[in-house]
Amino acid sequence: xxxxxxxxxxxxxxxxxxxxxxxxxxxxxxxxxxxxxxxxxxxxxxxxxxxxxxxxxxxxxxxxxxxxxxxxxxxxxxxxxxxxxxxxxxxxxxxxxxxxxxxxxxxxxxxxxxxxxxxxxxxxxxxxxxxxxxxxxxxxxxxxxxxxxxxxxxxxxxxxxxxxxxxxxxxxxxxxxxxxxxxxxxxxxxxxxxxxxxxxxxxxxxxxxxxxxxxxxxxxxxxxxxxxxxxxxxxxxxxxxxxxxxxxxxxxxxxxxxxxxxxxxxxxxxxxxxxxxxxxxxxxxxxxxxxxxxxxxxxxxxxxxxxxxxxxxxxxxxxxx
Amino acid sequence: xxxxxxxxxxxxxxxxxxxxxxxxxxxxxxxxxxxxxxxxxxxxxxxxxxxxxxxxxxxxxxxxxxxxxxxxxxxxxxxxxxxxxxxxxxxxxxxxxxxxxxxxxxxxxxxxxxxxxxxxxxxxxxxxxxxxxxxxxxxxxxxxxxxxxxxxxxxxxxxxxxxxxxxxxxxxxxxxxxxxxxxxxxxxxxxxxxxxxxxxxxxxxxxxxxxxxxxxxxxxxxxxxxxxxxxxxxxxxxxxxxxxxxxxxxxxxxxxxxxxxxxxxxxxxxxxxxxxxxxxxxxxxxxxxxxxxxxxxxxxxxxxxxxxxxxxxxxxxxxxx
DNA sequence: GATACATGTGTAATCGATTAACTACTGCGC
DNA sequence: GCGCAGTAGTTAATCGATTACACATGTATC
Numbered sequence: 079x080x081x082x083x084x085x086x087x088x089x090x091x092x093x094x095x096x097x098x099x100x101x102x103x104x105x106x107x108x109x110x111x112x113x114x115x116x117x118x119x120x121x122x123x124x125x126x127x128x129x130x131x132x133x134x135x136x137x138x139x140x141x142x143x144x145x146x147x148x149x150x151x152x153x154x155x156x157x158x159x160x161x162x163x164x165x166x167x168x169x170x171x172x173x174x175x176x177x178x179x180x181x182x183x184x185x186x187x188x189x190x191x192x193x194x195x196x197x198x199x200x201x202x203x204x205x206x207x208x209x210x211x212x213x214x215x216x217x218x219x220x221x222x223x224x225x226x227x228x229x230x231x232x233x234x235x236x237x238x239x240x241x242x243x244x245x246x247x248x249x250x251x252x253x254x255x256x257x258x259x260x261x262x263x264x265x266x267x268x269x270x271x272x273x274x275x276x277x278x279x280x281x282x283x284x285x286x287x288x289x290x291x292x293x294x295x296x297x298x299x300x301x302x303x304x305x306x307x308x309x310x311x312x313x314x315x316x317x318x319x320x321x322x323x324x325x326x327x328x329x330x331x332x333x334x335x336x337x338x339x340x341x342x343x344x345x346x347x348x349x350x351x352x353x354x355x356x357x358x359x360x361x362x363x364x365x366x367x368x369x370x371x372x373x374x375x376x377x378x379x380x381x382x383x384x385x386x387x388x389x390x391x392x393x394x395x396x397x398x399x
Numbered sequence: 400x401x402x403x404x405x406x407x408x409x410x411x412x413x414x415x416x417x418x419x420x421x422x423x424x425x426x427x428x429x430x431x432x433x434x435x436x437x438x439x440x441x442x443x444x445x446x447x448x449x450x451x452x453x454x455x456x457x458x459x460x461x462x463x464x465x466x467x468x469x470x471x472x473x474x475x476x477x478x479x480x481x482x483x484x485x486x487x488x489x490x491x492x493x494x495x496x497x498x499x500x501x502x503x504x505x506x507x508x509x510x511x512x513x514x515x516x517x518x519x520x521x522x523x524x525x526x527x528x529x530x531x532x533x534x535x536x537x538x539x540x541x542x543x544x545x546x547x548x549x550x551x552x553x554x555x556x557x558x559x560x561x562x563x564x565x566x567x568x569x570x571x572x573x574x575x576x577x578x579x580x581x582x583x584x585x586x587x588x589x590x591x592x593x594x595x596x597x598x599x600x601x602x603x604x605x606x607x608x609x610x611x612x613x614x615x616x617x618x619x620x621x622x623x624x625x626x627x628x629x630x631x632x633x634x635x636x637x638x639x640x641x642x643x644x645x646x647x648x649x650x651x652x653x654x655x656x657x658x659x660x661x662x663x664x665x666x667x668x669x670x671x672x673x674x675x676x677x678x679x680x681x682x683x684x685x686x687x688x689x690x691x692x693x694x695x696x697x698x699x700x701x702x703x704x705x706x707x708x709x710x711x712x713x714x715x716x717x718x719x720x
Numbered sequence: 721g722a723t724a725c726a727t728g729t730g731t732a733a734t735c736g737a738t739t740a741a742c743t744a745c746t747g748c749g750c
Numbered sequence: 751g752c753g754c755a756g757t758a759g760t761t762a763a764t765c766g767a768t769t770a771c772a773c774a775t776g777t778a779t780c
Contacts, residue, residue, distance in 0.1 A: 125450045187442065320665075
């Protein structure tokens with residue numbers, strides 16, 4: 079910057095003003111400065127700028143698993159929304175581990191992100207408290223924690239789950255296996271609670287860990303126990319369950335019905351296509367980013383509750399209903 | 400930091416020494432400083448540190464599309480490798496747009512990443528030159544550019560493609576449709592060149608844009624033109640092609656054979672399972688990160704060329720061979 | 721007891737920007 | 751010709767760390 083100033087025959091203050099679009103500099107001075115910048119290929123140091131202004135124009139996003147298309151879509155939406163407001167997004171991959179999650183959150187805080195979006199790995203509120211104590215704007219996404227005091231953005235699947243339950247029971251299923259998320263995540267608990275309530279006693283629940291492998295294992299166990307329908311609470315576990323069904327040579331929906339939480343672009347390619355509860359991932363991501371930006375700007379955004387929708391495709395024997 | 404120093408009754412220099420594990424401070428002083436840090440909940444400002452040390456312990460990764468599982472896996476692997484060396488990764492999503500790619504690269508440079516991993520959207524070398532001119536360590540991943548002078552990490556599918564071509568021709572296909580990547584990407588051109596050479600005249604090529612939609616369109620066109628086999632050069636376009644096949648009610652492999660570049664966890668679930676050329680994504684990501692770290696440490700890593708493997712599953716009528 | 725040397729700590733410059741406070745100049749009215 | 755307002759630009763403090771150098775103290779050597 080000093081070089082640019084010298085080159086243009088002005089002071090660094092003037093260069094800075096030109097850079098930041100202040101009113102002061104003469105068009106003629108501005109011209110000279112811009113020429114010098116161009117000539118020297120000068121690019122301002124964002125670190126120095128942020129240090130001085132205490133604003134990094136960056137949001138942190140800590141998600142459980144980048145390989146899960148559900149989170150990838152959310153990440154993508156967050157990024158789009160953030161970019162359209164001049165913010166960057168730094169993504170941290172917690173790998174469904176609370177420890178790694180904490181590490182990433184701290185790293186992002188050390189780098190002074192202007193705000194943080196978090197999909198908490200567990201419902202333990204201590205990390206959230208830590209962030210809030212630091213005064214950093216925080217929005218929770220997809221999952222919440224016990225006693226959360228910050229805005230939360232999530233999708234409500236209650237209606238879809240209830241409707242799904244009615245259909246399954248109506249179709250005569252009397253042993254319905256539920257492959258749920260971990261009981262220490264809000265989504266794991268809530269979705270399961272709603273569904274089992276709606277199923278009224280015909281459900282048996284196995285908890286997985288939101289990973290493919292746990293889906294196969296849970297499916298194996300439930301099928302062994304005589305389940306004639308499976309409801310899987312996450313797309314990766316759904317992948318595992320479908321693999322197990324295929325490995326056993328079972329016919330969907332004749333031998334076993336299946337429905338999965340989270341839609342995937344390849345579900346319609348299966349035979350029969352998979353019935354899902356689709357979450358509005360793009361809207362969730364955008365809404366979360368908007369809430370966070372509002373918080374950063376000193377407003378107090380409300381919680382956002384979007385609706386997940388049941389999409390009937392055939393894997394629950396819809397044709398027969 | 401001043402507060403911590405005051406609290407511990409020492410100077411900021413001593414606090415800094417304790418923080419950085421210098422030999423100097425007495426165990427007793429160190430103890431006092433650590434206590435003060437603990438008590439005040441102090442966390443060092445990474446921006447200030449980086450400004451002073453000119454090292455951010457951060458790698459930039461600019462990829463074409465986060466929603467493409469191929470790149471998501473790579474990102475994941477890069478991150479793992481980087482983290483194990485104490486580095487963070489900032490991911491930028493170029494969305495297959497050269498313009499957005501350039502924007503991201505510049506943003507990352509402005510933030511003074513210690514090195515950059517790039518999956519170039521086109522083979523135009525100007526952006527690469529710009530980075531090199533800035534003296535920032537750079538490694539290309541998956542794709543290269545014309546006259547690249549930096550290390551490149553990629554997977555070689557020549558052998559797999561040749562072997563696939565032999566099988567298709569051997570199975571009697573005489574009209575083979577190739578859904579290729581954009582001709583201005585190295586992967587788009589090279590894979591197509593190898594395959595068409597091996598097919599020797601029975602191939603007709605349509606270029607897509609590495610997106611699902613272009614896959615369906617290309618498949619539609621090729622099928623209309625009488626293709627009895629499709630080779631798709633990327634998993635998203637493969638998804639589109641499979642959708643088109645399904646929409647037309649064609650049977651795989653009886654009516655049409657298909658093979659896809661890039662494996663996906665759900666390919667084995669289809670009926671028949673999809674034959675693929677699988678790239679070693681995790682190894683590619685890790686190798687790229689290692690090359691970049693080597694470059695940062697002043698070494699001159701060689702290009703890395705991994706091998707993509709043909710995985711026969713049935714969608715090309717392998718049973719009949 | 722003076723000299724040299726090691727050791728632990730403090731002082732202050734520095735990284736590259738922003739910006740408040742100040743100075744210099746121009747032009748205008750009386 | 752003087753004062754005043756307004757504008758364009760400079761000087762220097764600042765953000766929060768690191769680190770070369772200076773300094774004070776304690777120990778070893780002759």
